[in-house]
Amino acid sequence: MFESAEIGHSIDKDTYEKAVLELREALLEAQYELKQQARFPVLILINGIEGAGKGETVKLLNEWMDPRLINVESFLRPTDEELARPPQWRFWRKLPPKGRIGIFFGNWYSQMLHARVEGDIKDARLDQAIHDAESFERMLCDEGALIFKFWFHLSKKQLKERLKALEKDPQRSWQLNPLDWKQSQVYDRFVRFGERVLRRTSRDYAPWYVIEGFDERYRSLSVGRIILEGLQAALKRNGPPAPQPHVAPLMSSLDNLGLLGSLDLSLTLSKDDYKQQIASERARLNGLMRDPRMRGHALMALFEGNDAAGKGGAIRRVTDALDPRQYRIVPIAAPTEEERAQPYLWRFWRHVPGRGQFTIFDRSWYGRVLVERVEGFCSEADWLRAYSEINDYEEQLHKYGIVLVKFWMSIDKDTQLERFKEREAVPFKRYKITEEDWRNRDKWDLYVDAVEDMVDRTSSEIAPWTLVEANDKRYARVKVLRTINEALEAAFKQK
Amino acid sequence: MFESAEIGHSIDKDTYEKAVLELREALLEAQYELKQQARFPVLILINGIEGAGKGETVKLLNEWMDPRLINVESFLRPTDEELARPPQWRFWRKLPPKGRIGIFFGNWYSQMLHARVEGDIKDARLDQAIHDAESFERMLCDEGALIFKFWFHLSKKQLKERLKALEKDPQRSWQLNPLDWKQSQVYDRFVRFGERVLRRTSRDYAPWYVIEGFDERYRSLSVGRIILEGLQAALKRNGPPAPQPHVAPLMSSLDNLGLLGSLDLSLTLSKDDYKQQIASERARLNGLMRDPRMRGHALMALFEGNDAAGKGGAIRRVTDALDPRQYRIVPIAAPTEEERAQPYLWRFWRHVPGRGQFTIFDRSWYGRVLVERVEGFCSEADWLRAYSEINDYEEQLHKYGIVLVKFWMSIDKDTQLERFKEREAVPFKRYKITEEDWRNRDKWDLYVDAVEDMVDRTSSEIAPWTLVEANDKRYARVKVLRTINEALEAAFKQK
Known part of the structure; x- marks a missing residue:
């Protein structure tokens, strides 16, 4: 907050x-x-x-x-x-x-x-x-x-x-x-x-x-x-006092200094350091997931981030550490017909892991205050009330002992351009880049506002956001794994 | 409830x-x-x-x-x-x-x-x-x-x-x-x-x-x-799902048997019984108001009822028992300009008595779900949400130790007609009857619905409604005094 x-x-x-x-x-x-x-x-x-x-x-x-x-x-x-x-x-x-x-x-x-x-x-x-x-x-x-x-x-x-x-x-x-x-x-x-x-x-x-x-x-x-x-x-709003609540505007930073801008994207990790650290964090996660105390908890990790920020790569480094029976990856795309017939959060509730389990969300319920806000896929009233609905949701998870880790993978505009071009150039990566990615790129500043509002309104002690400096993939991947490990350890200590 | x-x-x-x-x-x-x-x-x-x-x-x-x-x-x-x-x-x-x-x-x-x-x-x-x-x-x-x-x-x-x-x-x-x-x-x-x-x-x-x-x-x-x-x-309500909550209708009784209809309006009290009982209840109230335990409480009594049901008379019998410094009567008429510039409940909050004090409301905050509902002085959404706002309000009073007694003075249509005619006939009573009273009488059934909804939705353990059979003034006056006394005694016992 x-x-x-x-x-x-x-x-x-x-x-x-x-x-x-x-x-x-x-x-x-x-x-x-x-x-x-x-x-x-x-x-x-x-x-x-x-x-x-x-x-x-x-x-x-x-x-x-x-x-x-x-x-x-x-x-x-x-x-x-x-x-x-x-x-x-x-x-x-x-x-x-x-x-x-x-x-x-x-x-x-x-x-x-x-x-x-x-x-x-x-x-x-x-x-x-x-x-x-x-x-x-x-x-x-x-x-x-x-x-x-x-x-x-x-x-x-x-x-x-x-x-x-x-x-x-x-x-x-x-x-x-x-x-x-x-x-x-x-x-x-x-x-x-x-x-x-x-x-x-x-x-x-x-x-x-x-x-x-x-x-x-x-x-x-x-x-x-x-x-x-x-x-x-x-x-x-003319006429008689609105029966609806006033919608107060959210706020953009005045001094062009934002949370995302304050990240040090030059952080890197050498190949050797990476190899050593990723191996050790991987072993740590593996141990934690087998810890008997894990039976009293569940783990949820969600990944949001700029296009080409390396979400998929980071997720793979996490799952590499694990037995496939221990985790599930839920990719969030457009909702199915069944999902559209339910309240917004329904399609995320259905994937809440049971005790001892680990669910990874590749994009998440934050879509409502990110892409849906920016693209106008829902009304202003809808995304404005989503912040508190999401906080309520995460509080329900927390109360039950679920550890929730939320990542925003952040890269700068130049790095994104580089990666887009690389994707277009390399044949087996071409499926990863679409017209939509270029369109999103045009809305960079709108997304910056949306991300900063999101973090301000939904980062809390019970479910903090972790902003990941992701220009360097090695640095980012280690940070992701380490953050998950630390969150699990902290939860185990509390019990 | x-x-x-x-x-x-x-x-x-x-x-x-x-x-x-x-x-x-x-x-x-x-x-x-x-x-x-x-x-x-x-x-x-x-x-x-x-x-x-x-x-x-x-x-x-x-x-x-x-x-x-x-x-x-x-x-x-x-x-x-x-x-x-x-x-x-x-x-x-x-x-x-x-x-x-x-x-x-x-x-x-x-x-x-x-x-x-x-x-x-x-x-x-x-x-x-x-x-x-x-x-x-x-x-x-x-x-x-x-x-x-x-x-x-x-x-x-x-x-x-x-x-x-x-x-x-x-x-x-x-x-x-x-x-x-x-x-x-x-x-x-x-x-x-x-x-x-x-x-x-x-x-x-x-x-x-x-x-x-x-x-x-x-x-x-x-x-x-x-x-x-x-x-x-x-x-x-056509179009996309309403951003407003659905307003579900309140309900009229199916069998024409209502709370008010179930009252036994034939209850009476003889002159002698009245004299004796009113004197004893009056002394009891007087004693209770001087009780040292009263310092930990305050008393609020509100009177609603049919026109000519005898609210004024009943209030006078209550105040007769008391030193004028102990109580205040707040008659509720149309709101002042200052009051119209505030939320609805403001004009009732301002009259909340301090510890040890007694405030009598001649008509009350229930106007919103009675006259304002029936006459259309406020929107349906306004009076529908008023029930829970009133419950919240009364809960604040209760939590602080204020004893709240709520009276609905009930007479039948014939008795009302009799009293109206009497008022028109007797010169010094003529000021008590207006065109409006006759107009209200035409809306008798609408008021019955409103009163029954009101009691169903706002009568609670912490602030129950007392329905007073008021065809007989003597019976009604004693019941009012006794109810106040019992409520005070119950509160004193709890502390």
């Missing part, structure tokens, strides 16, 4: 200042249109890591827009009146009316996370709080509200740097309080439970936006842009 | 046989249209009390329709293959494809209820199972599925009778197994947890239908009619 928010996004001053001028004007305009229409309220939830710029961003939003039409509410210590009523009461009383924007600090998410991190409640109680939050937001959206949920993020390293900088600066050291430091210690817990909350409450009608908080300009501009785009889209 | 299913519905043989002839033809026709369109699947979940005719009904549905297009699945003992996979897998593999009907016995609800009744899991785990069920059904509906959820009900007395009858009948005694008897013992737990499950999972896109199971003809015809109407409505 937080991968894209740890890669060091930043924006230079000139770009920023120019962009802000336009942004402010557009935001103000949208704000007045919102007031004019008075059809729906806007609710902005502010959450995340301490020190990631939550307060600064809200201050800025107030500067950029007309603060008379914004209610900023920080739910810190409840008042006597609030303590005397059900916990939801304090949020209800501060809801922004139609035509206005409400910014909620310290909202329901802060409270449940704080309680969980402190150990005041356990997972089951956290899940109940999550359920209540979902019902509440669903109701608000059914009533027409437009909800933005922001998670301001810092990597652990960034948090430390930030705290140090603040400490040294006499002008700002007053901002440091014990809680900030404590946060640094409880960072791991906070991020872990935060991810659980985000995974379960990111819904198409109220998705989470994770913002890297380290660079002030990047952070501010991102938040402003997301609000602007979402607001404009909602304002355009 | 189960009120309407304990009043002894029945249908005579002639009526039944005539109705079945038509029903069967229409069902078959709808079934072929479903197959023809092949746009969506139909899922029928069968749950409820043992012995309430679940099996018989399914058998009948198979007789009435084309069984080749129905998959009946009973998820009893999981197979080895199923045990080796996540629990949801067995339901996925049996999902009916588009164009077909799947009938699921022993589905996810049976399993969670069984586990909870047996004590294998606690409430928090039950809530997680409920959450999973909700996500699953939501996804199925987003994918176009039409879901019917039936709960076959028997009152405790009916269950005992039924079991006895079965025991005596040598032809059928083989149907009795130890589990049936055990069920009779665990009846209370089963009904209690069943209600929790129904309350939380009855959503506009997949509502529960509670069917009284005692009379075979009533039961069969009800189920058949509900399926037919829901199916016809869904088939009429």
